[in-house]
Amino acid sequence: MPRNTGVAASIIGRMQLTLLNWLLALLPVLVILVLMLVFNWGGSRAGAASWFIAILIANQVFAADARLIAYSQAKAIILSLNVLYVIWMALLLYHIADEAGAVKMIGESLPRLTSDRTMQALLLGWVFISFLQGLGGLGVPVAVTAPLLVGLGFSPVQSVIIASLGHAWAVNFGSMATAFLTLLAVTNLPAELLAPPAAVLLGSAAVICGVVVAYLAGGWKGLWRNLPATVLLGSVMGGVQYLLVVQGVWTLGTTGAAMAGLLVGIGWAHIQRARSPQPAPPPATKAIANLPADGQRRSLPLSFSAYAVLVVLAFALNLIHPIKTVLDRVQLRLTFPELQTGMGYVNSAESSRQISVFGHPGAILLYASLIAFAVYSLAGYYRPGAAKRILERVGRGAVTSSLGVVAMVGMAVVMSQSGMTSLVAEGVSRSFGERMFPLVSPFIGVLGAFITGSNSNSNVLFAVLQMRTAELLGLSVPLILAAQTAGGSLGSIIAPAKVIVGCSTVGLEGKEDQVIGKLLIYGMIPVVFVAIMMLFLRGT
Amino acid sequence: MKAVEQNHPTANNGSQGNGRRARFQRLVLALLLIVPFGLYLALDAGNDLLAIFFFSLITICMALMVWKG
Numbered sequence: 031m032p033r034n035t036g037v038a039a040s041i042i043g044r045m046q047l048t049l050l051n052w053l054l055a056l057l058p059v060l061v062i063l064v065l066m067l068v069f070n071w072g073g074s075r076a077g078a079a080s081w082f083i084a085i086l087i088a089n090q091v092f093a094a095d096a097r098l099i100a101y102s103q104a105k106a107i108i109l110s111l112n113v114l115y116v117i118w119m120a121l122l123l124y125h126i127a128d129e130a131g132a133v134k135m136i137g138e139s140l141p142r143l144t145s146d147r148t149m150q151a152l153l154l155g156w157v158f159i160s161f162l163q164g165l166g167g168l169g170v171p172v173a174v175t176a177p178l179l180v181g182l183g184f185s186p187v188q189s190v191i192i193a194s195l196g197h198a199w200a201v202n203f204g205s206m207a208t209a210f211l212t213l214l215a216v217t218n219l220p221a222e223l224l225a226p227p228a229a230v231l232l233g234s235a236a237v238i239c240g241v242v243v244a245y246l247a248g249g250w251k252g253l254w255r256n257l258p259a260t261v262l263l264g265s266v267m268g269g270v271q272y273l274l275v276v277q278g279v280w281t282l283g284t285t286g287a288a289m290a291g292l293l294v295g296i297g298w299a300h301i302q303r304a305r306s307p308q309p310a311p312p313p314a315t316k317a318i319a320n321l322p323a324d325g326q327r328r329s330l331p332l333s334f335s336a337y338a339v340l341v342v343l344a345f346a347l348n349l350i351h352p353i354k355t356v357l358d359r360v361q362l363r364l365t366f367p368e369l370q371t372g373m374g375y376v377n378s379a380e381s382s383r384q385i386s387v388f389g390h391p392g393a394i395l396l397y398a399s400l401i402a403f404a405v406y407s408l409a410g411y412y413r414p415g416a417a418k419r420i421l422e423r424v425g426r427g428a429v430t431s432s433l434g435v436v437a438m439v440g441m442a443v444v445m446s447q448s449g450m451t452s453l454v455a456e457g458v459s460r461s462f463g464e465r466m467f468p469l470v471s472p473f474i475g476v477l478g479a480f481i482t483g484s485n486s487n488s489n490v491l492f493a494v495l496q497m498r499t500a501e502l503l504g505l506s507v508p509l510i511l512a513a514q515t516a517g518g519s520l521g522s523i524i525a526p527a528k529v530i531v532g533c534s535t536v537g538l539e540g541k542e543d544q545v546i547g548k549l550l551i552y553g554m555i556p557v558v559f560v561a562i563m564m565l566f567l568r569g570t
Numbered sequence: 571m572k573a574v575e576q577n578h579p580t581a582n583n584g585s586q587g588n589g590r591r592a593r594f595q596r597l598v599l600a601l602l603l604i605v606p607f608g609l610y611l612a613l614d615a616g617n618d619l620l621a622i623f624f625f626s627l628i629t630i631c632m633a634l635m636v637w638k639g
Contacts, residue, residue, distance in 0.1 A: 107602075
């Protein structure tokens with residue numbers, strides 16, 4: 031694409047690109063950075079504080095009037111609801127399975143397939159944790175998997191690092207693609223355009239994450255011994271993820287990929303066991319694992335049934351058009367008038383992103399949750415009062431993260447509507463230029479995730495900025511946005527908030543610095559790989 | 571798994587203070603999810619007074635989030 035210098039003038043209106051204006055436009059983001067990293071504030075509190083800063087600067091410096099600011103909050107709530115619908119329902123499905131003992135059953139069965147410690151770490155700390163991430167994030171995958179790795183004999187620090195790195199590639203299309211959904215919401219671009227390049231970058235990063243996990247678990251020897259399995263599993267997961275998102279089933283990008291990875295991994299472990307004489311692990315895959323506290327036996331296929339139902343429903347409801355048409359009949363959508371700041375920055379009249387009440391990915395998760403609850407109930411997997419406990423856990427898990435999403439989206443939309451994001455993008459584009467920006471782009475995503483602890487929030491903060499910068503530099507917008515969300519996905523694992531959750535489950539409270547230091551080194555390997563890929567892909 | 575249950579990010583530590591904080595957070599979240607629709611309707615109807623009222627509610631919720639954490 032040729033560089034279009036005319037775009038710059040139309041994007042930033044009469045705003046002057048000076049260092050002071052640029053810093054003021056960036057100030058809300060800097061405030062979040064300082065409050066979260068220096069003062070250890072949570073995302074919701076820091077987001078609310080920066081919301082005030084954003085409104086003050088938008089009004090006083092960038093001449094956004096009260097009407098524009100008020101409309102921006104109405105826009106923000108539609109964007110927030112699009113994301114929250116999925117977060118709430120993904121948490122519901124996770125807790126329905128967890129309360130039934132299904133998550134524990136799956137996690138304990140996998141290491142019994144092989145006596146090779148590196149392969150155990152790969153199955154549990156790379157494939158299984160990615161599967162968990164596919165269903166719901168918020169630190170839960172690391173909290174579940176790290177103690178299981180400790181139980182296999184890995185050190186607590188090693189366990190948290192393996193678990194964190196193992197699912198880094200899976201965050202963007204994980205949690206029912208919440209982060210990707212956020213990317214779509216804030217950029218208003220179609221999934222067909224953004225999903226394929228994101229899947230290519232993250233699918234490739236999946237292999238690198240597996241290689242690093244194998245090295246961390248078994249050293250060079252373990253890595254070399256399991257390199258064929260790592261490449262095969264990584265290719266399968268990356269390939270399946272790509273196929274799913276290209277087919278439009280991006281909500282299942284990670285879940286489907288990890289399920290394929292689990293199947294191939296189990297098959298590979300069986301073949302290896304048949305080929306070489308190893309100490310026979312206890313048979314667990316056929317039916318029975320350890321008895322849980324209630325003494326009720328859990329079957330592996332039945333434990334997986336909740337997710338199998340979800341996969342079938344997601345495919346059916348997305349690909350069978352008559353059903354989709356019926357479900358999409360009830361839509362929530364707002365229309366907004368053209369709004370302009372006193373500095374001539376124009377927001378065209380537009381409709382918000384629509385929310386299909388019964389056909390939304392969140393609704394599909396709800397249907398799967400209800401069916402899974404019925405299946406586990408019929409199987410007798412629940413103790414009395416299970417429904418109440420599940421709803422309480424969903425409520426506790428959802429509220430804080432929801433407040434964070436609402437506050438940060440509110441702030442980001444004010445920045446975007448008042449032209450502050452475009453001015454920051456203009457400054458960034460002039461500083462780096464079209465040759466260097468693709469290399470820097472994933473690191474901006476990492477920075478956002480590191481600050482906010484979330485791939486979704488990184489996209490809220492920086493996706494529009496990256497999009498505007500790509501437009502100004504004449505770069506491919508889908509590719510730059512793919513780098514943004516890939517960086518956000520890979521960078522979310524080094525966020526202090528997530529590390530604290532992981533450490534708290536393996537007895538490393540107060541020793542998070544031991545983990546963060548090593549994560550900063552190993553976690554950068556896939557990011558650097560993505561940045562190098564960007565250098566090659568920018569010309570395509 | 572005991573460690574997970576005890577230290578799980580969504581685990582209930584049962585303290586009264588946290589119960590109050592959770593109720594407060596739920597209330598703020600409910601307001602932040604509902605009030606913007608009122609704000610939109612007020613803006614659309616050209617009712618500036620009502621719009622100011624709804625925007626003030628959002629502002630108060632955000633201030634409470636900063637204050638209470």
